[in-house]
Each structure stands twice: as C-alpha cells, then as structure tokens.
Amino acid sequence: MRNPATATTPATKLTTTTTRNNSGAKTPCCIKVGLKRGPWTPEEDELLASYIKREGEGRWRTLPKRAGLLRCGKSCRLRWMNYLRPSVKRGQIAPDEEDLILRLHRLLGNRWSLIAGRIPGRTDNEIKNYWNTHLSKKLINQGIDPRTHKPLNPQQSPSDLKAPSSSKANRGAATIPKPNNPSSSSLEETSSGQITTHKENEYFQSNNTLHQYQTEAAIAHGFTSLLNCEDSGIEMRSNQDQGISNEEDEDINYCTDDVFSSFLNSLINEEAFANQNQMQQQTNVTAHADALVSVTATTFGLVQGWESPIMSSNFNQNDPNRVNDHVN
DNA sequence: AAGCTCAACAACCGCCGGGTT
DNA sequence: AAACCCGGCGGTTGTTGAGCT
Numbered sequence: 001m002r003n004p005a006t007a008t009t010p011a012t013k014l015t016t017t018t019t020r021n022n023s024g025a026k027t028p029c030c031i032k033v034g035l036k037r038g039p040w041t042p043e044e045d046e047l048l049a050s051y052i053k054r055e056g057e058g059r060w061r062t063l064p065k066r067a068g069l070l071r072c073g074k075s076c077r078l079r080w081m082n083y084l085r086p087s088v089k090r091g092q093i094a095p096d097e098e099d100l101i102l103r104l105h106r107l108l109g110n111r112w113s114l115i116a117g118r119i120p121g122r123t124d125n126e127i128k129n130y131w132n133t134h135l136s137k138k139l140i141n142q143g144i145d146p147r148t149h150k151p152l153n154p155q156q157s158p159s160d161l162k163a164p165s166s167s168k169a170n171r172g173a174a175t176i177p178k179p180n181n182p183s184s185s186s187l188e189e190t191s192s193g194q195i196t197t198h199k200e201n202e203y204f205q206s207n208n209t210l211h212q213y214q215t216e217a218a219i220a221h222g223f224t225s226l227l228n229c230e231d232s233g234i235e236m237r238s239n240q241d242q243g244i245s246n247e248e249d250e251d252i253n254y255c256t257d258d259v260f261s262s263f264l265n266s267l268i269n270e271e272a273f274a275n276q277n278q279m280q281q282q283t284n285v286t287a288h289a290d291a292l293v294s295v296t297a298t299t300f301g302l303v304q305g306w307e308s309p310i311m312s313s314n315f316n317q318n319d320p321n322r323v324n325d326h327v328n
Numbered sequence: 329a330a331g332c333t334c335a336a337c338a339a340c341c342g343c344c345g346g347g348t349t
Numbered sequence: 350a351a352a353c354c355c356g357g358c359g360g361t362t363g364t365t366g367a368g369c370t
Contacts, residue, residue, distance in 0.1 A: 128360085
C-alpha cells in the first residue's frame with residue numbers, strides 16, 4: 001500500500017474549495033484563500049493529530065486555523081477520519097472482511113458508511129475503494145452484476161457495469177436519490193429511523209437503483225413491521241415494486257440503533273449459518289444461494305442474490321477471529 | 329532506459345440533512 | 350420560517366508506483 005505520508009507532492013497546489021449556500025450560489029468553502037491541496041505531509045499529519053489529541057474532534061471549519069494548518073476543514077476531517085484516527089485499521093482486507101463486505105453490499109447497496117460501520121477499523125473510503133478495485137471486478141468475472149448481485153445479462157457488456165455513472169453529466173440522472181438521508185436516518189445511526197413515503201416513491205422509480213432501494217426499503221419496511229409486531233401480513237415487494245401505499249405510510253415507525261443493529265446481525269448470521277450447512281452438504285450451486293437472501297426474500301419479498309460461491313468460500317464459522325463476531 | 333498502461337488508493341467535489349440562529 | 354453553518358455521504362478524480370513493452 002502506498003503511504004501518502006511519504007508521497008512526494010509535486011501536484012500539491014494552492015487553491016480554494018467551494019460549497020453552495022442554500023440559494024445555490026457558490027460561496028467559498030474556506031474563508032482563507034491559498035489553502036493547500038493534495039497529499040498530506042508527515043508534518044501536517046503530526047500537526048493535525050496532536051491538535052485533535054489535545055482538543056478533540058469537531059468544529060472542522062475552524063480547526064485548520066487553530067491547528068496551524070493551511071488546509072480546509074473538510075480536508076482535515078477526511079484525513080483524520082480515513083487515515084489518522086487511532087482506530088483505523090491499515091493493511092489488507094481479510095477474507096472474512098471481504099465476505100462481510102459482499103453480504104452487506106447486497107443488503108445495503110453502495111452505502112459505504114453503513115457498511116464501514118459494521119466492519120471494525122475500516123473506513124467507508126477504504127471499503128468503497130476496495131469494492132471498486134477488487135470486488136466489483138471479481139463479481140463481474142464470475143458473471144455477477146456487482147450492482148444488483150444478480151447474474152449478468154449476457155447481452156450486457158462488462159464495460160456497462162464498470163462504474164456506476166461516473167460522468168458528471170450523468171450525475172443527476174444516475175446518482176442515487178437519497179431516501180430521506182438514508183445513511184443516517186432511515187436505517188441507522190440516528191434515532192429518528194424514519195422512512196418518508198414520498199421519498200421512497202421517488203427512489204423506487206429510479207431505474208438504475210431499483211434493486212438497491214428495494215432492498216433497503218424492504219429491509220426497512222420489514223424491520224419497522226417487525227418492530228410493530230405486525231402480523232404475518234407483511235406486504236411482499238415484487239421485483240417491479242410499485243412504491244408504497246398510503247396504508248404503508250402508516251407503518252412508518254421509529255427504530256433504535258440497537259434494534260436495527262441486531263436485525264442486521266441476524267440477517268448476516270442467518271446467511272453465514274446457512275452457508276456453512278450448504279458447504280457441509282456439498283449441495284449444488286443453486287443451494288448456494290445464501291440464506292440471507294432467502295430469509296430476506298421470504299420475509300420481505302426480495303429477489304435472490306448469486307455470489308455465494310465467493311462468499312461462502314471465504315467463510316469459516318469456527319474461526320474465532322471472524323468479523324461477524326465483532327459485529328455488534 | 330524510456331515510455332506506456334493500469335491498479336491502487338488518497339483526496340477532492342458536490343450535495344444533502346440536521347441543527348442552530 | 351428562513352438563512353446559515355456544520356458534518357457527513359457517495360461519486361469521482363488525481364497521483365503514484367509497478368509491470369510491461
């Protein structure tokens with residue numbers, strides 16, 4: 001792995017970054033003009049780390065000035081979060097971490113922060129990079145669409161799958177519309193746990209990301225239903241989901257981090273357990289369709305995933321160090 | 329040795345939601 | 350209620366080094 005701290009910085013340049021105010025007009029992100037960009041030097045790292053050690057995290061916008069850094073706050077935050085934080089684990093992604101990433105990705109889609117939140121010591125950026133450079137290719141090589149986790153359409157060229165809409169021109173159309181701050185509100189992290197029906201309808205109509213949000217909303221919906229002790233009449237979502245009805249709107253509930261966490265863990269572990277059994281029984285590829293998807297599909301009406309051959313190959317239920325044991 | 333290509337990953341960008349004033 | 354600030358997210362880009370010709 002390259003060490004950016006030792007990287008030379010020929011391209012380091014002085015510039016300003018911008019952000020938008022509510023009216024859409026660009027305003028300087030950093031008051032100070034002439035901020036540094038590019039790779040961080042060891043000296044900058046030291047300044048930042050020692051400052052945060054002294055004063056703690058937060059107030060990122062003013063932190064650079066207080067710490068004596070010629071960086072914008074965002075850059076400082078990113079550097080700290082992705083590299084300098086003591087809890088950040090460096091080095092190779094272990095097989096069981098990879099396995100967990102795959103399963104979480106199928107559950108959550110490109111929700112890197114959510115995925116990272118369940119893999120101790122790994123950052124969203126690291127997982128995102130690992131996915132884009134390793135796992136998505138691995139899946140494509142196995143004939144699996146990394147976006148949907150379904151078998152590739154034979155007519156679909158691998159280049160079509162490369163990166164999810166990388167062009168900026170496409171961003172508006174192809175970028176996943178966020179479901180009511182999904183990363184923090186809908187499924188995790190905050191206590192609100194609310195899913196907005198309107199928003200769900202919006203993103204369910206997004207062709208490019210249908211599966212992803214079917215998954216998410218189905219989980220969320222099933223989850224809120226579970227919380228509600230709803231009877232067995234959980235409304236199944238088909239592959240051509242039509243959105244959420246007003247009646248469903250009434251199901252919108254609040255969930256706690258702990259309960260969602262347990263729920264997610266149960267899905268993950270159900271799958272792991274099923275995979276182990278499947279390996280023991282040496283069943284065919286069809287049987288490899290893992291239990292997570294089975295459970296999810298049964299409970300929430302989801303489609304099945306297909307990458308179990310990769311996933312189960314890495315998984316050892318008896319491994320005392322397996323990541324699942326850390327997930328809590 | 330030089331030039332080229334590609335993989336890896338750190339860093340940047342634009343956008344958004346929540347909180348505060 | 351509106352404006353603003355802040356932190357966070359996901360997508361994308363830029364830089365570097367390794368491998369190949």
